[in-house]
Amino acid sequence: MDSEVLKSGFLEKYGPGPVQGFFAPGRVNLIGEHTDYNGGFVFPCALSFGNYCLIRRTDRPSVRFFSMNMKFEAEVSVEDLDKPVGKEWVNYPIGVFAQFLKKGIKFERGADLLFYGDVPAGAGLSSSAALEVVTAVAVNTVFGAGLPEIELVKMAQKAEHEFAGVMCGIMDQFASAMGRKDHAVYLNCDTLEYELVPLKLDGVKLVIGNTNSPHKLDSGKYNERVRECRAAVAALQPYKVISQLADISVEEFGRLSDHIQDSTVMRRARHVVSEIERTREAVALLKTGNIEAFGKLMNESHASLRDDYEVTGPELDAMVDAAQQTEGVLGSRMTGGGFGGCTVSLVKDWAVNDFTGRVGADYKAKTGLIPEFYIAETSDGGRRIF
Numbered sequence: 001m002d003s004e005v006l007k008s009g010f011l012e013k014y015g016p017g018p019v020q021g022f023f024a025p026g027r028v029n030l031i032g033e034h035t036d037y038n039g040g041f042v043f044p045c046a047l048s049f050g051n052y053c054l055i056r057r058t059d060r061p062s063v064r065f066f067s068m069n070m071k072f073e074a075e076v077s078v079e080d081l082d083k084p085v086g087k088e089w090v091n092y093p094i095g096v097f098a099q100f101l102k103k104g105i106k107f108e109r110g111a112d113l114l115f116y117g118d119v120p121a122g123a124g125l126s127s128s129a130a131l132e133v134v135t136a137v138a139v140n141t142v143f144g145a146g147l148p149e150i151e152l153v154k155m156a157q158k159a160e161h162e163f164a165g166v167m168c169g170i171m172d173q174f175a176s177a178m179g180r181k182d183h184a185v186y187l188n189c190d191t192l193e194y195e196l197v198p199l200k201l202d203g204v205k206l207v208i209g210n211t212n213s214p215h216k217l218d219s220g221k222y223n224e225r226v227r228e229c230r231a232a233v234a235a236l237q238p239y240k241v242i243s244q245l246a247d248i249s250v251e252e253f254g255r256l257s258d259h260i261q262d263s264t265v266m267r268r269a270r271h272v273v274s275e276i277e278r279t280r281e282a283v284a285l286l287k288t289g290n291i292e293a294f295g296k297l298m299n300e301s302h303a304s305l306r307d308d309y310e311v312t313g314p315e316l317d318a319m320v321d322a323a324q325q326t327e328g329v330l331g332s333r334m335t336g337g338g339f340g341g342c343t344v345s346l347v348k349d350w351a352v353n354d355f356t357g358r359v360g361a362d363y364k365a366k367t368g369l370i371p372e373f374y375i376a377e378t379s380d381g382g383r384r385i386f
């Protein structure tokens with residue numbers, strides 16, 4: 001999005017004066033799904049689309065929020081920044097202000113904020129994390145709070161927990177803040193140690209397919225999976241000292257899984273334990289340039305999310321099936337929380353046109369929905385842009 005257009009939008013809305021601009025990206029996760037809240041590995045990259053926030057401090061005792069395209073507008077007294085206002089998108093930025101308050105950072109006077117988002121909403125590409133992270137970086141800068149980036153990431157995640165009711169892991173906010181152009185973030189969600197791995201995809205494109213079947217903003221199913229994973233940990237604890245599913249290897253799980261009486265809970269855990277291992281292997285393969293083998297693990301990841309974790313659904317499955325049957329496709333899977341949203345595929349350069357045509361037609365025939373495709377471009381994490 002052009003900075004000048006955003007600036008004139010801001011000046012028109014709030015009047016003349018200085019203004020600073022910030023950006024935080026959405027993300028696409030390559031592999032390592034539903035592992036973050038289990039202390040496992042994830043491997044997302046930050047995208048070139050995301051959320052913009054223009055901001056100016058004011059002398060008013062309130063904060064004004066306005067979005068140019070996400071249909072929200074609110075004015076909240078500095079006293080009330082710890083309370084959600086109904087069930088609206090504006091709660092993401094308000095939820096971030098609330099986290100600053102919790103850290104003891106007081107807002108005596110307010111600010112004017114204008115947002116513009118170009119992540120397709122509800123597509124599982126972390127439009128909400130981008131909104132949270134951009135707010136956190138902007139507020140941290142203009143109010144001189146001086147909090148380290150990693151604190152901002154955790155505050156953004158808490159905003160999602162407390163103001164949107166989604167008990168998400170840390171992947172999305174971390175990728176949105178810490179991602180780098182042409183790299184994917186290999187993150188250990190337990191220790192928060194991470195490595196930026198160059199995305200060496202010679203002759204191959206990352207294609208995102210939007211099923212246009214939106215996933216729910218605060219999906220009860222997501223929190224249900226979080227609870228099922230905790231139930232699996234509790235069932236295994238008498239047999240091994242663990243505090244999360246990442247503490248158990250694939251081999252140990254094979255030996256101990258019979259102790260999980262509930263077969264649904266057992267399958268949820270099997271997905272998580274195997275997905276953590278796949279993520280480890282996939283990153284090692286990418287580092288050696290073995291993109292073919294990386295793609296196979298993506299296919300396995302999807303099968304596990306479909307059969308054991310049950311977060312795919314007919315639309316994602318239809319798109320992934322069509323992709324996996326198309327020539328020149330090295331791997332394809334759902335990405336993000338699931339229950340609708342997007343797929344990600346590794347597609348040879350020469351096959352990209354054919355891919356969007358065929359997969360699009362096949363998908364439409366099966367579901368009646370018209371999909372969209374984007375060639376993923378990566379970008380740097382949350383930052384000031386002017």
Ligand code: GLA
Pocket residue numbers: 029032033034035036037168169170171172336337338
């Ligand atoms: C959502 C959550 C993340 C992560 C993914 C699944 O995007 O916000 O924390 O759990 O789902 O991998």
